[in-house]
Amino acid sequence: MALDEQLPRPTDAELEILAVLWSIGPATVRQVYELISQRRPAQYSTILKFMQIMTEKGLVVRDEESRAHVYKASRSREWTQRQLAGHLLERAFSGSAKALLIGALSAKKTSKSELAELQKLLDEYAARAK
Amino acid sequence: MKLLDLFVGTPFSEALGWTLLHSLWEGLIVAAALAVFLSVVRSPRTRYAAAGVALLAMLASLAITFIQFLPGGENSARTLIKTTHQAWKELPAMTGTNSQVSNFVTLIPCLAPLWLVGVCLFYSGYAAAWLYLHRLQRRGICAAPDSWQRAVKRLALELQVKRPVVLLESLLADTPMVLGYFRPVVMVPLGFLSGLPRDCVEAIVLHELAHICRSDYLVNACQRLIEGLLFYHPAVWWISRVMRTERENCCDDMVVMLRGDPHGYAKALTALEQSRLERQWPARDAVVAATGGNLMKRVKRLLYPKGPSGIWAPIFAAVVLMASATMVLSAWQENHSPVSVSEQTGKKLDTPWQRWLNEDVVYIISKEERVAFERLKTDEERQKFVEQFWEQRDPTPGTPENEFKEEHYRRIAYANGHYAYGQTPGWKSGRGRTYILHGPPDEIESHPTGGIYGRPASEGGGFADTYPFEDWRYRYLEGVSNQTIEFVDPTMSGEFRIASDLKEKYKSR
Numbered sequence: 314m315a316l317d318e319q320l321p322r323p324t325d326a327e328l329e330i331l332a333v334l335w336s337i338g339p340a341t342v343r344q345v346y347e348l349i350s351q352r353r354p355a356q357y358s359t360i361l362k363f364m365q366i367m368t369e370k371g372l373v374v375r376d377e378e379s380r381a382h383v384y385k386a387s388r389s390r391e392w393t394q395r396q397l398a399g400h401l402l403e404r405a406f407s408g409s410a411k412a413l414l415i416g417a418l419s420a421k422k423t424s425k426s427e428l429a430e431l432q433k434l435l436d437e438y439a440a441r442a443k
Numbered sequence: 444m445k446l447l448d449l450f451v452g453t454p455f456s457e458a459l460g461w462t463l464l465h466s467l468w469e470g471l472i473v474a475a476a477l478a479v480f481l482s483v484v485r486s487p488r489t490r491y492a493a494a495g496v497a498l499l500a501m502l503a504s505l506a507i508t509f510i511q512f513l514p515g516g517e518n519s520a521r522t523l524i525k526t527t528h529q530a531w532k533e534l535p536a537m538t539g540t541n542s543q544v545s546n547f548v549t550l551i552p553c554l555a556p557l558w559l560v561g562v563c564l565f566y567s568g569y570a571a572a573w574l575y576l577h578r579l580q581r582r583g584i585c586a587a588p589d590s591w592q593r594a595v596k597r598l599a600l601e602l603q604v605k606r607p608v609v610l611l612e613s614l615l616a617d618t619p620m621v622l623g624y625f626r627p628v629v630m631v632p633l634g635f636l637s638g639l640p641r642d643c644v645e646a647i648v649l650h651e652l653a654h655i656c657r658s659d660y661l662v663n664a665c666q667r668l669i670e671g672l673l674f675y676h677p678a679v680w681w682i683s684r685v686m687r688t689e690r691e692n693c694c695d696d697m698v699v700m701l702r703g704d705p706h707g708y709a710k711a712l713t714a715l716e717q718s719r720l721e722r723q724w725p726a727r728d729a730v731v732a733a734t735g736g737n738l739m740k741r742v743k744r745l746l747y748p749k750g751p752s753g754i755w756a757p758i759f760a761a762v763v764l765m766a767s768a769t770m771v772l773s774a775w776q777e778n779h780s781p782v783s784v785s786e787q788t789g790k791k792l793d794t795p796w797q798r799w800l801n802e803d804v805v806y807i808i809s810k811e812e813r814v815a816f817e818r819l820k821t822d823e824e825r826q827k828f829v830e831q832f833w834e835q836r837d838p839t840p841g842t843p844e845n846e847f848k849e850e851h852y853r854r855i856a857y858a859n860g861h862y863a864y865g866q867t868p869g870w871k872s873g874r875g876r877t878y879i880l881h882g883p884p885d886e887i888e889s890h891p892t893g894g895i896y897g898r899p900a901s902e903g904g905g906f907a908d909t910y911p912f913e914d915w916r917y918r919y920l921e922g923v924s925n926q927t928i929e930f931v932d933p934t935m936s937g938e939f940r941i942a943s944d945l946k947e948k949y950k951s952r
Contacts, residue, residue: 325582332585332614352586406575413572415659416620417650423716423738431713438746
């Protein structure tokens with residue numbers, strides 16, 4: 314699919330709309346607007362305009378069968394994530410960001426074999442508890 | 444380059460260089476103390492606090508050492524730092540002809556610019572990280588559904604987090620995280636909320652809220668700043684790692700305390716890691732370190748918590764601590780006695796060599812020759828040195844006689860025979876020293892009992908009562924003609940001192 318590769322990198326505003334579509338699934342402009350305005354002041358007409366442009370670019374697909382137009386993202390979330398993460402600057406910055414990250418998991422990932430071992434440990438514990 | 448040279452020459456950079464060097468052993472002591480402490484204590488909260496204190500102690504020791512080395516800070520009381528510093532500086536002299544060490548000492552100011560470059564690199568890395576995280580909060584995000592916002596509020600109440608917490612879903616985050624201190628944000632990857640069982644998600648969110656409750660974001664930022672300053676020190680990396688590990692353990696404990704289900708929580712953590720691996724993005728992270736296993740340790744700790752440590756651990760720790768304390772103390776005492784280089788090495792010299800150096804040739808040996816002689820290790824070397832010393836001064840080289848040496852020893856014998864007083868040998872007296880250095884004067888005017896003396900017009904004229912004194916006249920002395928050296932004996936003990944002023948001989952001035 315040569316067309317896929319030519320899909321432009323979404324701008325920040327477009328990315329926000331895409332994130333909403335991935336979060337709640339296919340949605341109308343009204344639904345997207347409501348979720349975005351929870352977080353920051355936004356205009357319905359602006360969101361509508363953006364989504365029309367994104368349709369032209371091929372970032373979202375409009376389903377015109379129902380009365381209210383339902384939009385969905387044209388590409389999967391993972392595809393876009395890979396597209397964004399491949400960017401050179403993104404790589405450099407996200408690498409250094411690990412120093413300031415705090416979260417349930419460390420930035421260092423666990424290997425697959427270790428994960429299997431972990432699973433075994435948990436099962437053993439559950440079996441013993443019974 | 445010129446600017447760099449200028450900088451290296453300043454006392455600032457020398458102070459900094461020595462500070463960095465001394466921080467190596469200071470940090471090691473701090474780390475050793477922490478290691479002993481950690482071997483006894485199990486509670487993650489105490490361990491975390493101890494590691495934090497250790498990190499601050501390293502920073503403080505760096506600052507204190509630096510102030511000590513700044514010019515103007517020299518007058519402060521003698522400390523361990525200064526004595527070891529003295530020992531360090533004297534190392535080349537004591538170990539003899541070790542020119543590598545003295546070369547090394549001259550390189551110390553160069554450490555300062557290197558260190559500054561390193562700190563700049565680390566700090567610009569942190570600045571980039573901060574910018575990235577700032578952007579992460581603006582880009583590709585979406586407020587979490589209402590039901591989850593309410594859940595977060597409820598969980599925050601459980602932990603008594605006062606600040607309002609926002610839950611965001613992010614396209615770019617690959618693991619749940621906490622961002623910001625004043626307006627904290629819990630950011631989870633898109634799909635995390637719907638992809639895992641609800642109680643798993645709640646447990647993980649609770650862990651993140653525990654971070655907010657403990658102000659970990661702020662502490663971590665400070666920790667990184669200190670780490671950046673001490674980046675060259677392995678002990679700092681170790682302490683910092685202890686802090687990171689214990690921080691997670693603390694949060695784990697808080698979650699288990701609130702929910703009371705260690706197994707369920709361990710399962711949630713494992714499921715989260717599993718889902719992160721399954722998503723496998725960005726693709727570059729597909730290769731994972733096999734020894735990353737801190738999750739394994741955490742899960743084991745959750746499932747099989749260890750009781751208080753046995754009786755042997757504290758005893759072992761006490762022994763280690765006492766042994767290291769004794770070592771430090773004894774090392775300190777060795778270095779503490781303030782002896783100068785020549786005295787220290789002088790003691791090591793065998794007596795005849797010491798006598799030669801400090802009696803026979805004490806007035807005629809040059810500073811460089813003295814230093815060179817003190818560095819010699821074997822008697823053969825010293826013997827050879829002494830021979831060369833006289834040969835260089837022989838006015839007629841090649842002949843078996845050395846007129847200079849003979850004359851020198853004759854003068855010593857003469858001085859000892861004529862100018863001794865009390866317990867002091869003649870060669871040590873003022874006249875003896877002059878005789879040995881310059882030989883017999885061309886004329887001596889002696890007033891061995893002092894008394895009334897017709898004062899020359901240049902000294903005021905008239906008559907004056909004087910102490911015993913002697914004037915030695917040399918027609919030619921050190922390139923100047925008609926020189927007079929006056930010796931006065933104000934204590935009437937026979938000790939004729941060299942007078943620096945012609946009026947010294949008068950009883951009333």
